Amino acid sequence: MVLITLVSSxxxxxxxxxxxxxxxxxxxxxxxxxxLDDEDTDAAAMPIPLPNVKGxxxxxxxQWMEHHKGDPVKEGDNEDNNAEIxxxxxxxxxxxxxxxxxxxxxxxxxxxxLDIKNLLTLSCKAISNTFKGKTGPQIRExxxxxxxxxxxxxxxxxxxxxxxx
Amino acid sequence: xxxxxxxxxxxxxxxxxxxxxxxxxxxxxxxRMNLRCTCRAFxxxxxxxxxxxxxxxxxxxxxxxxxxxxYLGDQQFNSMHLSEIGLDTxxxxxxxxxxxxxxxxxxxxMSEYISTQFIREFTEKFAIDSLHFSASTSDQLxxxxxxxxxxxxxxxxLAIYDFxxxxxxxxxxxxxxxxxxxxxxxxxxxxxxxxxxAIFMYLQQNHSSVLASYVRMNSEGFLRVLQLCSNGTGERxxxxxxxxxxxxxxxxxxxxxxxxxxxxxxxxxxxxxxxIRSTKLRYRNCFILFSGFxxxxxxxxxxxxxxxxxxxxx
Numbered sequence: 001m002v003l004i005t006l007v008s009s010x011x012x013x014x015x016x017x018x019x020x021x022x023x024x025x026x027x028x029x030x031x032x033x034x035x036l037d038d039e040d041t042d043a044a045a046m047p048i049p050l051p052n053v054k055g056x057x058x059x060x061x062x063q064w065m066e067h068h069k070g071d072p073v074k075e076g077d078n079e080d081n082n083a084e085i086x087x088x089x090x091x092x093x094x095x096x097x098x099x100x101x102x103x104x105x106x107x108x109x110x111x112x113x114l115d116i117k118n119l120l121t122l123s124c125k126a127i128s129n130t131f132k133g134k135t136g137p138q139i140r141e142x143x144x145x146x147x148x149x150x151x152x153x154x155x156x157x158x159x160x161x162x163x164x165x
Numbered sequence: 166x167x168x169x170x171x172x173x174x175x176x177x178x179x180x181x182x183x184x185x186x187x188x189x190x191x192x193x194x195x196x197r198m199n200l201r202c203t204c205r206a207f208x209x210x211x212x213x214x215x216x217x218x219x220x221x222x223x224x225x226x227x228x229x230x231x232x233x234x235x236y237l238g239d240q241q242f243n244s245m246h247l248s249e250i251g252l253d254t255x256x257x258x259x260x261x262x263x264x265x266x267x268x269x270x271x272x273x274x275m276s277e278y279i280s281t282q283f284i285r286e287f288t289e290k291f292a293i294d295s296l297h298f299s300a301s302t303s304d305q306l307x308x309x310x311x312x313x314x315x316x317x318x319x320x321x322x323l324a325i326y327d328f329x330x331x332x333x334x335x336x337x338x339x340x341x342x343x344x345x346x347x348x349x350x351x352x353x354x355x356x357x358x359x360x361x362x363a364i365f366m367y368l369q370q371n372h373s374s375v376l377a378s379y380v381r382m383n384s385e386g387f388l389r390v391l392q393l394c395s396n397g398t399g400e401r402x403x404x405x406x407x408x409x410x411x412x413x414x415x416x417x418x419x420x421x422x423x424x425x426x427x428x429x430x431x432x433x434x435x436x437x438x439x440x441i442r443s444t445k446l447r448y449r450n451c452f453i454l455f456s457g458f459x460x461x462x463x464x465x466x467x468x469x470x471x472x473x474x475x476x477x478x479x
Contacts, residue, residue: 085191102176105176105177105179105180108180108184109180109181109184112181112183112184120184120187121187121191124184124187124188124190124191125191127188128188128189128191128192128196131192131196131199131200132196133195133196134196134199135199135202136199136200136201136202136203137202139199139200139203139207140203140204143177143203145177145203145204145207146204147204148204148205149202149204149205154202157201157202158202160258160261161198161202163242163243163244163245163255163258164195164198164240164241164242
């Protein structure tokens with residue numbers, strides 16, 4: 001089993017199975033550019049620095065990739081990534097503890113930076129699910145957003161929404 | 166989960182734009198409506214983001230022409246006044262819900278009260294895979310054809326109902342995936358409108374599927390229709406109504422009778438199935454189902470012809 005070492009911004013080393021890293025477009029490009037797949041290259045001696053990802057976040061990303069080992073890798077921007085996507089139970093449990101916290105934000109930003117499309121999709125969907133069926137005031141409370149609308153503005157929005165069933 | 170419990174709440178708006186784009190694409194229309202009530206930043210984000218992909222959508226006037234309804238994926242909007250003000254107000258509202266939306270199917274039921282200009286503005290932010298128009302007047306038909314040109318990447322379908330277009334109107338319809346024509350209300354069996362054979366044959370060559378009510382046709386004409394269908398490129402479907410006694414007369418002309426059984430060949434026709442309610446034949450590449458067919462009763466038979474083998478659905 002070929003291991004490739006990832007180095008986080010706080011200089012923690014994470015030896016990771018080569019196969020797992022195919023899920024990350026960014027790391028895959030680096031592996032190709034650094035010739036790490038060549039038999040003559042000593043991959044273990046050439047760690048990949050990831051200056052935009054902290055160790056605790058990278059650890060979570062690797063944990064997610066391990067669980068999704070072998071899943072088809074999504075490519076390109078797919079408009080089908082929409083409201084119908086279902087977050088599997090394992091992923092829901094994975095995201096839940098830090099759902100509203102900055103750790104989830106960092107994980108999502110890391111997914112974007114590392115170009116792990118499935119993780120980005122599921123992470124975004126998990127957040128969008130927190131809006132599901134909630135009223136404006138409920139979303140405000142959950143996300144700690146102050147109410148900027150005047151009562152008149154709120155009434156105008158409420159009236160517009162009356163068209164819907 | 167309340168603010169008092171969560172101390173470390175993420176700053177949602179500190180996220181990169183790519184994240185907002187991805188996230189908002191996964192928020193359905195109903196939740197977008199609630200989200201825009203939250204704060205000005207969310208209101209702006211909702212208005213300027215892609216609402217993602219939905220299976221279907223529709224705009225249709227009510228029967229009395231006083232109101233109109235819009236279906237956008239999961240959400241239905243009703244009782245909007247069908248007036249210039251009503252349409253403009255809805256347009257402004259829609260502009261606050263997304264900057265882009267993608268539909269697999271979108272249906273536009275044309276109305277004399279909904280202008281072409283409004284439909285253009287209404288669909289400006291839409292990507293549509295399959296676009297359906299319904300037209301019940303000549304003007305609506307012409308405007309439907311005009312609007313099809315605005316969506317060159319979409320496949321087009323058209324339903325014409327309650328009026329019989331002039332021949333030139335039939336001829337100007339661009340190639341469609343499905344052309345449906347329902348003229349049942351045009352009259353009694355004695356004076357109802359039947360599509361002339363020549364026009365029907367022109368239509369069947371230009372559109373993948375032609376679904377009609379009654380067609381004026383004799384056995385020779387139907388044979389010609391079958392030959393055209395058999396030679397047609399791609400999958401072709403034809404469906405129309407014909408009196409059972411007329412169908413019985415055609416079949417006798419081809420050598421198929423009440424006594425024919427499965428496996429019999431009559432010229433180029435092969436009997437595939439026959440029972441009290443339907444008869445199925447094969448002619449060259451065509452499969453022909455006479456559904457609801459009876460040799461003695463003069464009720465309506467649905468004639469379905471395809472140039473591919475598969476279930477023939479009425």
